[in-house]
Amino acid sequence: MKFTQILGVAVLLSGTMLAGFAQAADINGAGASFPAPAYQAWGAAYKEKASVGVNYQSIGSGGGQNQIINRTVDFGASDAPMADDKLASNNLLQFPTVIGSVVAIVNVEGVADGHLTLSGPVLADIYQGKITKWNDPRIAELNKDVKLPAAAIVPVYRSDSSGTSYVFTSYLAAASADWKSNVGAATSVQWPAGAGAKGNEGVAGTVKNTKGAIGYVEYVYAAANKLATTNLLNKAGKVVKPDVSTFMAAASAADWKTAKNFNASMIDTAGADAWPIVSATFILLPKNPANGAQSAEVMKFFDWAYGKDGDAIAEKLHYIPLPDAVVGDIRKAWQDEVKADGKAVWSN
Amino acid sequence: MAHMDATLGASPSGQLAHKPTGRISDPIFVGLLWASGLFVLVLLGLIIAMLFHGGLPALKEFGAAFLWSTSWNPVTEKFGAGVMVFGTLFSAIIAVIVALPLSFGIAFFLTEIAPMKLRRPIGVAVQLLAAIPSIIYGMWGFFIVVPLIAAYIQPPLIEWLGPLPVIGALFQGPPLGAGMLTAGLILALMILPFITAMFVEVLESVPPMIKESAYGVGATTYEVYRNVSVPYGRTAMVGAVMLGLGRALGETMAVTFVIGNATRMSASLFAPGSTIASTIANEFPEAPMGSLKLQALLQLGFILFVISFIVLALSRLLVRSKLKS
Numbered sequence: 001m002k003f004t005q006i007l008g009v010a011v012l013l014s015g016t017m018l019a020g021f022a023q024a025a026d027i028n029g030a031g032a033s034f035p036a037p038a039y040q041a042w043g044a045a046y047k048e049k050a051s052v053g054v055n056y057q058s059i060g061s062g063g064g065q066n067q068i069i070n071r072t073v074d075f076g077a078s079d080a081p082m083a084d085d086k087l088a089s090n091n092l093l094q095f096p097t098v099i100g101s102v103v104a105i106v107n108v109e110g111v112a113d114g115h116l117t118l119s120g121p122v123l124a125d126i127y128q129g130k131i132t133k134w135n136d137p138r139i140a141e142l143n144k145d146v147k148l149p150a151a152a153i154v155p156v157y158r159s160d161s162s163g164t165s166y167v168f169t170s171y172l173a174a175a176s177a178d179w180k181s182n183v184g185a186a187t188s189v190q191w192p193a194g195a196g197a198k199g200n201e202g203v204a205g206t207v208k209n210t211k212g213a214i215g216y217v218e219y220v221y222a223a224a225n226k227l228a229t230t231n232l233l234n235k236a237g238k239v240v241k242p243d244v245s246t247f248m249a250a251a252s253a254a255d256w257k258t259a260k261n262f263n264a265s266m267i268d269t270a271g272a273d274a275w276p277i278v279s280a281t282f283i284l285l286p287k288n289p290a291n292g293a294q295s296a297e298v299m300k301f302f303d304w305a306y307g308k309d310g311d312a313i314a315e316k317l318h319y320i321p322l323p324d325a326v327v328g329d330i331r332k333a334w335q336d337e338v339k340a341d342g343k344a345v346w347s348n
Numbered sequence: 349m350a351h352m353d354a355t356l357g358a359s360p361s362g363q364l365a366h367k368p369t370g371r372i373s374d375p376i377f378v379g380l381l382w383a384s385g386l387f388v389l390v391l392l393g394l395i396i397a398m399l400f401h402g403g404l405p406a407l408k409e410f411g412a413a414f415l416w417s418t419s420w421n422p423v424t425e426k427f428g429a430g431v432m433v434f435g436t437l438f439s440a441i442i443a444v445i446v447a448l449p450l451s452f453g454i455a456f457f458l459t460e461i462a463p464m465k466l467r468r469p470i471g472v473a474v475q476l477l478a479a480i481p482s483i484i485y486g487m488w489g490f491f492i493v494v495p496l497i498a499a500y501i502q503p504p505l506i507e508w509l510g511p512l513p514v515i516g517a518l519f520q521g522p523p524l525g526a527g528m529l530t531a532g533l534i535l536a537l538m539i540l541p542f543i544t545a546m547f548v549e550v551l552e553s554v555p556p557m558i559k560e561s562a563y564g565v566g567a568t569t570y571e572v573y574r575n576v577s578v579p580y581g582r583t584a585m586v587g588a589v590m591l592g593l594g595r596a597l598g599e600t601m602a603v604t605f606v607i608g609n610a611t612r613m614s615a616s617l618f619a620p621g622s623t624i625a626s627t628i629a630n631e632f633p634e635a636p637m638g639s640l641k642l643q644a645l646l647q648l649g650f651i652l653f654v655i656s657f658i659v660l661a662l663s664r665l666l667v668r669s670k671l672k673s
Contacts, residue, residue: 066637151438189423190421195524198630206526210525
């Protein structure tokens with residue numbers, strides 16, 4: 001697309017101009033909005049330590065992918081993993097940074113935070129408009145000790161295409177064959193029922209304003225705003241609460257060893273205590289950087305972020321750090337796969 | 349130039365001899381003026397060409413059916429503009445229907461009834477409505493108007509009018525608050541100042557003699573309004589409404605907040621929908637380069653451009669025909 005190239009050049013020009021004001025070695029990244037708070041907090045802390053600034057523009061995963069394909073930034077960020085063939089054709093290395101999760105939030109009269117339990121198939125049928133009342137027998141069966149009102153259910157979804165919707169619809173598709181064939185999983189889908197609101201804050205606001213509403217947001221957002229969340233019945237048949245321990249359980253239940261391009265699914269894993277809607281967010285890095293030193297700076301930054309200080313910052317913001325074994329594999333991939341002029345840029 | 353020199357030369361003082369400085373600068377100045385004028389044309393042409401060219405693959409993929417197909421499914425990559433074109437026109441028409449009587453009232457009040465002391469404050473207040481950024485309308489709509497409509501307006505209307513035949517279809521669905529009606533109401537507020545300002549101008553241009561004559565033969569205020577002022581400026585007023593309509597068609601942020609953003613077709617005023625502009629705003633960040641989705645979005649932009657162009661051309665035509673006569 002011609003104009004996007006021109007746009008890219010414009011962004012690049014303004015980027016270099018800004019970089020000229022700050023520091024010559026600043027790192028530029030762009031993409032996913034979900035991990036943006038973590039990247040920005042890391043960037044601020046890293047600047048104090050290493051005096052290299054990190055400019056991260058939260059423009060959405062699609063934008064991040066476009067910019068790294070055009071090589072207008074040093075690294076791209078994406079919530080949805082890029083397809084294997086697209087990674088290969090654009091010569092990109094993909095690796096995860098932090099793990100996040102999606103939770104369901106509700107506004108049901110007489111139901112307090114954490115007192116309602118739902119399951120994947122029930123959620124899928126709510127979002128398909130097949131379960132329309134809160135006192136539906138299928139919800140009642142999961143909540144024997146909760147008094148459910150006869151109110152109508154209003155499903156609320158993200159109207160802007162987002163990684164959150166991708167993760168949530170992936171879970172619905174995994175839990176319900178019906179959803180998989182009728183709707184599918186993507187950053188935005190053709191929602192069969194309900195209304196859309198823009199951003200996490202839009203979904204949270206609409207749920208808060210609408211009696212009988214149900215929505216989904218990132219856990220990070222729900223925790224920071226103390227929203228009323230639900231429990232979920234996971235694949236192992238256990239009712240789990242959304243908290244750090246159940247997210248960690250999902251991360252360790254994922255199959256990292258055989259996953260290609262670190263694309264290990266943490267959706268609806270079989271772990272006994274695993275929260276079923278968990279996903280990693282990814283960084284995209286050129287395997288053939290034009291400027292090897294700059295690429296090394298990017299890896300140095302993420303190397304620090306995977307360390308003790310970076311983990312502490314991530315946890316404070318309610319993100320889940322990666323298991324240590326995965327981080328080891330990522331460092332190995334940096335060494336093996338990123339080469340400038342045929343020479344490895346990173347060495348462990 | 350010659351004319352200007354003549355005027356300057358004839359200045360009453362006559363003491364300062366006029367030194368013509370325009371020999372070199374004048375052609376440059378004229379050249380710059382030409383460039384500014386042509387710049388707009390070229391820019392407009394390039395934008396149209398970019399939108400059309402960028403969206404062409406989507407049009408080729410789906411054919412003319414793209415214009416009315418109601419499917420917008422990013423998963424299966426089946427795109428159609430039907431729902432958005434409908435939503436764009438539906439919400440804009442609601443806006444005009446709501447804004448029109450209000451604008452009539454305000455404009456006539458300001459020109460005929462309001463005491464001089466009140467004219468300025470009310471006039472300024474109307475103008476200030478136009479100065480509020482669209483995102484503020486969106487936030488206000490989302491946090492204040494949507495909950496109010498969901499709590500107090502929709503439930504009784506759904507209960508009373510929903511079961512009626514034919515018009516009942518307009519009042520069905522759950523009381524979400526967000527939807528076509530809410531979007532139309534917010535849009536009405538946003539186009540109100542533009543329509544009102546033009547109405548005031550039109551009403552002020554009615555020759556006082558005609559009005560006085562009407563009052564003289566015993567006509568009431570309403571009769572003068574109904575039979576003299578409005579017929580006198582009717583064409584220009586229609587043009588003003590079209591101008592407001594054109595603005596409502598392209599409004600993005602405020603609409604995105606309150607329309608409910610559903611890519612489903614529904615005849616109900618309360619059902620969530622989407623407009624062309626809101627769909628582009630929602631989907632653009634995650635539309636990868638070269639994807640069919642991005643091409644479909646560009647084609648949507650082109651369709652909006654064409655709709656707005658037709659509306660604007662009609663309004664110009666109507667306003668101009670009046671000014672000439």
